[in-house]
Amino acid sequence: MSNAFTKLSQDKLNAAVADLLCPRIETILGDRGPGHCMRVTDLDDDIMESVCKELRRTRPDGNIFILGSHDQEGMPFRVTSTKLVELRNPDGNGELRQPLLVFIPTSLRTSAEDSFGVATFEELTFTGIYEDLIDSLIDRLPATLVGHVRDLFGILSEEEWLFADDVSRVRYLLTALENGIDGETLGASLYELTLIPDFKLFADTGMVNSKIRRNLGSVRNLMTSHKSVRGRIADLGLSDKTLDARLSTYFEKYDIQEPEAWTPPIAIDKSWWSISFDKWAFQEELSLDKILLEVLETDLPVVQEDETDDQLSGLIGQQVLVPNDRRKMNIVFEVNPHPGKVSGLDHFTVQIVSQNDGPVGKSKKVKAWTPNRLQCTTNLAKLNKIEFEEGWHFIRILPWTADGDPIPLESDSGSESAKRSYESEPFYVLPGGNIEEEPPQRAIPIEQSLEHARFRLQLTALGDERDPEEIAISGVAWAEGGRSKKVSRQEILLAKFGREGAVQIPLSRMLKTIEQRILAEPKHPSGWRMQINLDTAEPPSEVGLTLPSSAAMASFLAAREELFATVRKDTAELIMQGLSFRDTETECLAYADVYLDLVRNLIRQAETTSGAERQQHLQALRNVLAVDSIHVILTDFRGRHREAVLVSPTHPLRALWLSSWVALGKDWIEKIKAGGKDYIPHVRSALLDGLVPSAYPVGVPVEDGRIFTPVDNLNAFWALYAPTTEENSRGLMAEICSALGLAEPSAAGADISGKVIADKIERYLSQHPYVRELSLNVFNPGAGSVIADALLSLQQKREHADLRYDIRLFTSDPDSPVLGEALESMVRPGATVNEAADAFATSTGSHLFSKLNLAKHALSEFHANAKEFPAHISVLLDVFPAEKLSIAEKPMGITPLHGLIQDFDTEFVDDDSGTFWNKRPIVGRSLNSDSHAACFDLLSNLSRHLCFATSAVAASGASFKSVPVVTLGLDVAQRELIYEVHQISDWVFTIDRNMGIEFFDHGGRKNRPDYLIDYVPGASSQATHNL
DSSP states (O other): OOSOOOOOOHHHHHHHHHHHHHHHHHHHHHHSOTTOEEEEOSSOHHHHHHHHHHHHHHOTTSEEEEEOOGGGTTSTTEEOHHHHHHHHSOOTTSOOOSOEEEEOOTTOOOTTGGGGSTTTSEEEOOTTHHHHHHHHHHTTSOHHHHHHHHHHHHHHHHTTOTTOOHHHHHHHHHHHHHTOOSHHHHHHGGGGGTSOOOTTTTSSGGGHHHHHHHHHHHHHHHHHOSSOHHHHHHHTOBSOHHHHHHHHHHHHHSOTTOHHHHSHHHHHSGGGGGGSGGGOOBTTOOOOOOBEEEEEEEOOOBOOTTOOOHHHHTTTTSBEEOTTTOOOEEEEEEEESOGGGSTTOOEEEEEEEETTTEEEEEEEEEEOOOSSOSEEEEEEOOGGGSOOOSEEEEEEEEEEOTTSOBOOBOOOTTOOSSSOTTBOOOEEEOTTOOOOOOOOOSSOOBOSSHHHHHHHHHHHHHHTTOOGGGOOOOEEEEOTTOOOSTTTTEEEEEEEOGGGOEEEEEEEHHHHHHHHHHHHOTTOOSOEEEEEETTEEOOOEEOOOOOOOSHHHHHHHHHHHHHHHHHHTGGGOOOGGGOOGGGSHHHHHHHHHHHHHHHHHHHHHHHTOOHHHHHHHHHHHHHHHTTTEEEEEEEOTTOOEEEEEEEOTTSHHHHHHHHHHHHHHHHHHHHHHTTOGGGHHHHHHIIIIIOOOTTSSSOEEOTTSOEEEEEEESSSSOEEEEOTTOSOHHHHHHHHHHHHTOOOOSEETTTEEHHHHHHHHHHHHHHOTTOSEEEEEEESOTTOHHHHHHHHHHHTSGGGTTOEEEEEEEESOTTOTTTTHHHHHHTSTTSOOOHHHHHHHSOOSOSSSOSEEEEEEEHHHHHHOGGGOOEEEEEEESOSOOOEEEEEOOOOEEETGGGTSOOEEEEEEEETTEEEEEEEEOOEEEOOOSSOHHHHHHHHHHHHHHHHHHHHHHTTTSOSSOEEEEEEEEOHHHHHHHHHHHHHEEEEEEEBSSOOSTTTOOSSOTTSOOOOOOOOOOSSOTTSOBO
16 A cells, blocks of 8 residues: 555544435434424434434424533524423414424433423434444445455454444444555554454455454454563564564554554554554464365255245245255355365365354354365254344355364455355345245155155154144155166155155066056956066966955945055056055045955855855855965976965055054154154154064965965065965065065064174174184075175174175075075175175275175085084074964954054974974954054954954864964974084074074973073064064
């Protein structure tokens, strides 16, 4: 700066305030009628003088005065209190005078003060006048400097610098404007904020904020230190000793403890320009690389052109934040160069900033990242907890060192706009508004069904202290373009929940086709057959079955047709996974109720007849029990045949179970809402993972009268059944899943997941800490999904990340293409996108020590020479089939959880005739809840009568009050397998749906070895598996 710097006079400040106030008061005067009285009391005396003078200039005949004492009567515009009372009243002719405005100095006291109190005079207040003046003055700054000035004020507010009140900020801006506004004058005017003038403050825009903070810190240290003047200057750590000397000379003239007195001369007196802050060089000057930072986007909704809301209609095309609706927002920003190449960079801060009031809420730290990418997506959460003021805001992102020092920012040379690259586009905050939006989603979450998605969102809402009833379905439809080559056997059902976003429900294309076929033909409830040749599933074909022609049958078909029409939604052709069960509770109950009547009628007819007529009724009953089941014939590559049955979610019992599950979930959510927030994690786990319709129904007949029993659920809607003679149920499950384009379930039943097995393996490893390669024998693994899931769970733990695995799979058919498929996919590069799974596909650098060795063996190889296969752990997965099915009459019991769990009772027999487990379903009544008693009663009732009917069909009518009994008996070969496996293994995991602990807990029998037992019963029901 070469010219002298002019200090701002008080008159200039008063004039600026008057220029802003006068138009406002003029408007008020114009709105008030004759006889109206007003007073102003909250302005400084000098400003009152300026405002009154300007108003009288524009309104020379107006009743505008300043209240004064009797000795001030000669001064312009003054009136005494006596004269004021006279002006308040009508004139001599009784007519009302023009509106009266009086300025009352705060220091004045008069005897007639009550005569012009607020009872008779309207109080005009202008408390926010300086804030408004700041905004109007900022509008006069060059666009490229506006943001930096706002930063300056924001830092002073953040640091709670008492010298920078609103009046000081006005003086600062006016001083710069008075001296010809540019970067130099804005830096020189810093003394009005009690900072050291800095003529080159804006020479490097990337360093502005850090220089302001250092300037403020220097003033604060000089002012507050307890040391002498020389000691305080020495503590600054300046590298130029001659500057130290000049400062010492300067502070001989000015009191160092009064910065409001010693900062102005540095700018005003040209002889002291040599000590301005731009001359201060510090010994520990930050030598940091610069970084270019750009905020790319936020995911806030944009107000559309067709918006009808009055609050939003003026914001068309702008982004809007409604904190009560949008509790989280995502921000994408980019840095250049990569954070790893910037010296000293430790983290970034992400902060919401109000254009008027500065930073809002707490800033979020984002650590500098190491992966090779320049962009970062982060989010700000709990926006509803921030106290926003309505108005324009933006996001500011800044880089910092570990010590909290700012990293210099590279200016964006290509941009001349007022918006800085490290700030987002402005968005408008409406604290009390409401905007409907479908938020953009980087990844659409996957759910099992519409109701699973709704429950998860409702529980999330409860955790956020929102009303779960706000979760509303806005649409369900098939996703377009879902037939990619990668998932050619899958389709996607898309469910939208308004502002909560969308969820995707992946489905097997073949299961979808089957279910749509069933739904489209409600008059054909039974008689479906499907061929699977090798890995190819053929569409189902109809088999002609004889159905009763009765009124009960007609009622059943009518209710079925009504429910199916509701599910399909006309041309949408939806399926049960897209059904809102809470909206179709009446239809589901009616469907199950008439099915129960039909089954009861057929049981009664068979029971009251005999001979050929009874067999005819039993055949009809068998066909009715086979409703919505598909008899599957598998042909493998050797031409051998295996059988299975698929049970559809349209089966009356499964549809009723799903409806009852939704009713229970609604009841639980209501209880949480009434004051049980601590139970949210447990309810979420139970509703979404724990509760599944296992063994609903307990058995399904096929055409020749055999009863197929449950193997497992393919998902929460479809179930797989097999003959009791099936030796490798896990292999059967794997082949069915492969043909249908499904992943094999990664759990045995509902309870024994890969994580449960991983926890057991972890216990073994803790007792054997020197194991570097874990050897596992797995019998009947199927595709190996359970074991693969266990390995991934272990890999995610740092202490086991370097563990290697040697896995041997044993099965009766080692050449099956699906055997160990899940494990094989783990070692194929690019087959997964999971970081833990990538470790198995990445080379260890040595062929001798690979991450995962996998071998497949015939079960006969193990029997021939078990000692060749020693293992740390062996796993027996459903190795022992229950080959016998009988019936038995048992007393009624209590069905757990309102009938939603099919419990089983097991009788163990161990005598000279052999070792047996007899497993039967427990039927009876449920202990109902206060609400939804009808659906729970019906569920228990229908399940009980289906058990009776299945037993009657299995035993050709020998009993009509019995339940099916499945018997597992251990023969010599199976006992030998158990013995051999335990001989060559440290630990053995036996996972079986029928075998219990009793064989091992034998009480010291001489002909049986002793076992150290760790028993995990089924967590929800013995319908699933024991470990």
